[in-house]
Amino acid sequence: MAYETQPTASHFINGTYVDDIAGTSLPVIYPATGKVIATLHEATPALVDQALAAAAAAQIEWAKMTGRERGRILTDAARLIRKRNHDLSVLETYDTGKPYQETSVADASSAADALEYFGGLAASLTGEHIQLGEDWVYTVREPLGVCVGIGAWNYPTQIACWKAAPALACGNAMVFKPSETTPLSALKVAEILVEAGLPAGVFNVVQGTGPVGAQLIGDPRVAKVSLTGSVPTGRKVYAAAASNMKHVTMELGGKSPLVIFDDADLDNAVGGAILANFYSTGQVCSNGTRVFVQKGIKDAFLARLAERLKTATIGDPQDPNTIIGPMVSARQREIVEGYIAKGIEEGARLVAGGKRIDGDGFFIEPTIFADVTDNMTIAKEEIFGPVMAVLDFEDEAEAIARANATEFGLSAGVFTRDISRAHRVIGQIKAGSCFINSYNDAPVEAPFGGSKMSGVGRENSKTAINHYSQLKSVYVRMGDVEAPF
Numbered sequence: 267m268a269y270e271t272q273p274t275a276s277h278f279i280n281g282t283y284v285d286d287i288a289g290t291s292l293p294v295i296y297p298a299t300g301k302v303i304a305t306l307h308e309a310t311p312a313l314v315d316q317a318l319a320a321a322a323a324a325q326i327e328w329a330k331m332t333g334r335e336r337g338r339i340l341t342d343a344a345r346l347i348r349k350r351n352h353d354l355s356v357l358e359t360y361d362t363g364k365p366y367q368e369t370s371v372a373d374a375s376s377a378a379d380a381l382e383y384f385g386g387l388a389a390s391l392t393g394e395h396i397q398l399g400e401d402w403v404y405t406v407r408e409p410l411g412v413c414v415g416i417g418a419w420n421y422p423t424q425i426a427c428w429k430a431a432p433a434l435a436c437g438n439a440m441v442f443k444p445s446e447t448t449p450l451s452a453l454k455v456a457e458i459l460v461e462a463g464l465p466a467g468v469f470n471v472v473q474g475t476g477p478v479g480a481q482l483i484g485d486p487r488v489a490k491v492s493l494t495g496s497v498p499t500g501r502k503v504y505a506a507a508a509s510n511m512k513h514v515t516m517e518l519g520g521k522s523p524l525v526i527f528d529d530a531d532l533d534n535a536v537g538g539a540i541l542a543n544f545y546s547t548g549q550v551c552s553n554g555t556r557v558f559v560q561k562g563i564k565d566a567f568l569a570r571l572a573e574r575l576k577t578a579t580i581g582d583p584q585d586p587n588t589i590i591g592p593m594v595s596a597r598q599r600e601i602v603e604g605y606i607a608k609g610i611e612e613g614a615r616l617v618a619g620g621k622r623i624d625g626d627g628f629f630i631e632p633t634i635f636a637d638v639t640d641n642m643t644i645a646k647e648e649i650f651g652p653v654m655a656v657l658d659f660e661d662e663a664e665a666i667a668r669a670n671a672t673e674f675g676l677s678a679g680v681f682t683r684d685i686s687r688a689h690r691v692i693g694q695i696k697a698g699s700c701f702i703n704s705y706n707d708a709p710v711e712a713p714f715g716g717s718k719m720s721g722v723g724r725e726n727s728k729t730a731i732n733h734y735s736q737l738k739s740v741y742v743r744m745g746d747v748e749a750p751f
């Protein structure tokens with residue numbers, strides 16, 4: 267049975283749904299129709315305090331359980347998520363407007379992957395023994411305590427679980443604040459975790475805008491903050507966390523390069539550029555939106571791209587045949603339209619799209635600009651919409667230098683049949699998540715995250731454990747103490 271879009275209540279605290287209608291109303295709008303599909307309330311300061319108190323109390327007992335016990339609960343939750351993939355995907359599509367064709371394979375399933383992976387790791391999180399003559403040191407991997415997760419609107423279920431799974435596996439508790447634009451799915455994650463046996467208070471969801479996030483970060487009970495969001499928000503969150511020496515993970519924006527050499531398989535390269543620009547209607551942090559195409563294949567690349575673009579069905583995102591859905595909000599579409607106008611004004615050549623699609627939803631045509639130069643606004647700033655900028659280049663050295671000429675460093679891709687060149691180029695590009703003859707693959711087994719302004723720390727893989735735990739080292743002296751007096 268499909269989930270109702272109106273949840274039982276706005277927040278999930280201490281194992282149960284709670285609400286306080288004194289909180290400002292948060293309407294949830296279905297991006298495909300512009301209609302309100304649920305109304306929630308922003309958490310009041312008292313509710314935020316309640317969530318943090320519940321998390322702080324629950325964390326102590328949660329951390330006392332064995333890793334195997336914690337892991338079993340996470341993997342049971344993963345199983346429930348997979349079983350309910352259809353209903354969760356329909357809800358995710360209502361929340362975000364992303365086509366069901368995507369949500370049914372990339373959102374709840376990625377969340378389940380994370381719970382399964384970190385559930386599997388939980389039992390093997392150990393310290394080490396360091397022998398020093400007859401003395402020795404042992405280390406203990408300890409949880410941090412209460413962690414705060416703050417999410418962006420493009421991958422609500424995935425973001426909640428990419429943060430919760432490693433945090434909980436390590437014995438932490440979490441208070442998660444989803445984006446105010448897409449608040450529905452995280453509540454289902456909380457409900458499912460409790461159904462799988464998670465003790466009340468270990469994972470809590472509070473709704474709200476920036477000030478709710480700010481209250482969470484400023485609270486002394488919080489040991490760590492993991493944000494997925496824009497660079498401007500990242501600066502604020504990082505600064506607030508730093509003033510109290512809290513641990514951080516920052517998953518921020520990007521303007522990633524995708525470099526296509528003239529020896530690349532043309533159809534694979536075009537496919538990579540499509541994935542890197544139009545998946546999730548272009549609302550992906552790691553998108554390769556600066557597509558550098560070597561001059562020799564530029565015309566063939568643009569021609570093949572135009573042909574393939576004609577086959578993309580745009581429309582009702584709940585229809586399993588739809589490939590491109592609406593933007594998440596009217597505001598986001600206006601931002602994208604502003605960038606398209608800027609591209610035209612600054613002299614880029616519009617080769618496809620560029621217009622909004624009439625109707626009640628927030629649809630816009632997938633847009634391609636050619637003859638883009640590095641100094642144009644559309645080549646410098648993150649657009650977060652379906653707008654591809656194609657730039658030409660002559661040789662490898664030029665491509666590398668221009669690819670790196672950005673404040674961001676989230677992702678990069680290269681398409682070539684010359685495997686030595688592929689490794690050489692990727693080796694010189696300053697970015698955290700890179701792809702060779704592919705784009706945007708993000709399996710939970712691999713670290714994900716950015717360098718430069720795109721972020722701090724990594725999500726997923728074994729390395730995430732280091733971001734949700736700390737080592738205590740204990741020196742053990744076997745003989746007498748030799749003090750100076």
Ligand SMILES: NC(=O)c1ccc[n+]([C@@H]2O[C@H](COP(=O)([O-])OP(=O)(O)OC[C@H]3O[C@@H](n4cnc5c(N)ncnc54)[C@H](O)[C@@H]3O)[C@@H](O)[C@H]2O)c1
Pocket residue numbers: 416417418419420421443444445446474475476477478479480483494495496497498499500502503516517518519520550551552648650676715716720721
């Ligand atoms: N690197 C990644 O993994 C990744 C993934 C998805 C999205 N993103 C980035 O997210 C951005 C789009 O998402 P968005 O528009 O929701 O981002 P945003 O920065 O506007 O908001 C992100 C979250 O931060 C909260 N927030 C805002 N101000 C805050 C404050 N002062 N203190 C605490 N919390 C605050 C928001 O309520 C929201 O939940 C893009 O820049 C995109 O690249 C990055």
Ligand SMILES: C[N+](C)(C)CCCC=O
Pocket residue numbers: 420421549550551552706707708
């Ligand atoms: C899994 N993807 C598609 C790489 C998205 C990661 C989160 C960024 O927006």
